[in-house]
Amino acid sequence: MTVNHLHPGEFAVITGFTEDINTDPRLLEMGLLPGSVIRMIKQAPFGGPVELKIKDYYLSLRVEDSAKIIVKKKI
């Protein structure tokens, strides 16, 4: 599954990216790397960006970009 399918409060581990070539390097530099854990916070109003927690900070990115990040739900 990909990040955009996570529900608020769910934890997940990043396992990879759907299309490497088009991934923004900034996502990786912000710490969204294979092996990183994240917690889904919420989606913005009007179907806007998603907010998630990674490391010790909160990051928001568009749904389209979050759909490029493959994750495995963590229980």
Added chain:
Amino acid sequence: MKSSPSLSKEWIALTGNPNTGKTAIFNLLTGLNQKVSNYPGITVERKIGEIYLPNKKNIQILDLPGSYSLTPKSYDEQVVSEEILSWVRSDKKPSLILSIVDISNLTRNLYFTSQLLDLGIPVIVVLNMMDQIQKNELPISPGQLKKNLSAAAVIPISALKKKGVNHLKDTILSQLENPKISVQDDLPFEMTGIQRSAIRPLFVFFKDKMDYSPRLAWAQALRTSCRKDGLNIYGADIYNNKALEKEKWKKLTEIHSQVQQELKDKSVDLLALEPQLRYRWIDGIVNKTEETDVAELLNETRSEKVDRVMTHKVAGPFIFIGILYLIFQSVFSWSVVPMDWVNSIVEQFGNWVRLILPPHLIRDLIVEGVIGGVGAVLVFMPQIIFLVFFMAILEDSGYMARTAFMLDRIMIKLGLHGKSILPLMTGYACAIPGILATRTIDNWKERLVTILILPLMSCSARLPVYALMIGAFVPSTKVFGIFDAQGMVLVVMYFLGTVTALFLAVIFSRWIKNKGNSTFIMEMPPYRIPLFRSVFRQVYLRVKQFVNDAGKIILVVSIILWVLASFPKTDETQNIQFSYAGKIGKTIEPVIRPLGFDWKIGISLLTSFAAREVMVSTLATIYNVEADNDLIKLTDRLKKDIDHETKEPTYSLLTGISIMVFFVFAAQCMATFAVVRRETNTWKWPFFMIFYMTGLAYIMSFIVYQGGIYFGMG
């Protein structure tokens, strides 16, 4: 282009991620010893200050915009990367880099710091926000961190509580007196043999042809090989002339594509390579494991809890609208009292000057022209202070990032970007810092569209015009029992400009071609109580600019205008209509008559091209000359102006509205267009803006006035 302040021989640099309190530290270190430019907010670009060191000497410090990485994403980050890479080969380099690190967000902050450590320039790591955590929560001691990073020093401070600043200054001094550079020949993290041999050709080029140290050569080889466009930073660059010589550039691109092919053949995961290697190293240094990460993720910060309401799917947008409405209402109602103070001071001062000076032309010039003109504009300073104050609070508290988050989707639909919100809202204070703030939008098209519509956001220089018209023509009654009619009209004017701006964004984005794709990757900073010092600074800078303008532009315009309005003196009939100013006004009157403007408004439209608020001082000067008596409140003058022929009031509510509508749209601030020219690198866009805005102003005023007459409002 404005010449930016230059650096002396010895200086240090201040860097760090955004939201780390960098500006607060800059201000703490420098006090007010800043060579800052004339525009508030231009500080996004290049800000130089002086630190007073314990040895009683000063050292210059260059403040760079906040950055996440040396691989730039937006224009403001590109400025940083270029500046930093230019240090390596030139003699113009800092003796020391201060890298500000937010202690509550250690690993991600150290990512950028680790890139700086490759440069071979001593780095002092400043751990800020020590007030946010308990001492025992530090994942690593400063001493250990210094050793592991091979930094020059690691200094914990709290900019909020002003703790540790002297320690930092002492450390800067001792570093300058005896610099300790630990030269390392290699990157601090391991690469596999395959990775290393693949990028070796680039390493050799950087080391031999560009004289990089081995560590930096490896770092740049790694960074540039990760991306197809990795070499952009060395390539043809439209903003600076830091590009490589042609032959070297050709050679470099050849090697680069070979290396990329090589990495591809060996199926090395290019993209994630640098971040992966760096983060693994950093996690090791600060003892982070998956367990500690999960524990940190479980922690719900206070900001997260607050955001359950503030960015709530339903409540969030309503709160945003409510906050905006409150701001504009209070700008109007709260400032009434201080405005009266300023007004009475100006009046008394004018009357006092009239008493002490002998009756003479010069006296008339000073009282009617200078004091009347400048005073009429100064009256509106309280409103501008309130507005800038609220905008500073919204930005410093972290709320602006929430609005970008909430409105990104809507903004995309309009052809803009979530990060357009901050520049657009800044435009309510002044368009110029707003235009500079668009540099954080990484997509060129979205940035351009934001710039094109930004001057339609009613800036604080329009406030005096609105306030004057509202004060003169809108009755102070209650609408629906709660809303003040005057405040309502003001809000409507802001609304008109904003809605038109957004509507035009849709149209403009249809016919401007897109370059590159658009992403929205934004850190949600924690809510912070705005620092009084910081808010005060922003207000101070805006007021300083306002008073400066009043002192220069308005003064000069007022004097010229007074002369034009007072001569030729026709002794018996002191009718201003026959003065030079009157003749000029009468000449353009036919053009603006359909908008409901007479020759007096015409003259003030002409002068308002210098700056919008000059409109008010122009009317004040004209009326003062005409009355040739005490300074009377301008609003009363406007109300009591009687047309010579019809014997009816010259202006009505409809005229007032028509004037305001004209000011909502008209292109009148030349400084704005100079900045647009610089930011877009062509005259095409500023001319386009002047054309469309002026056209819009005329058409909209025409519709309002003629429509009003048709419906019997005139």
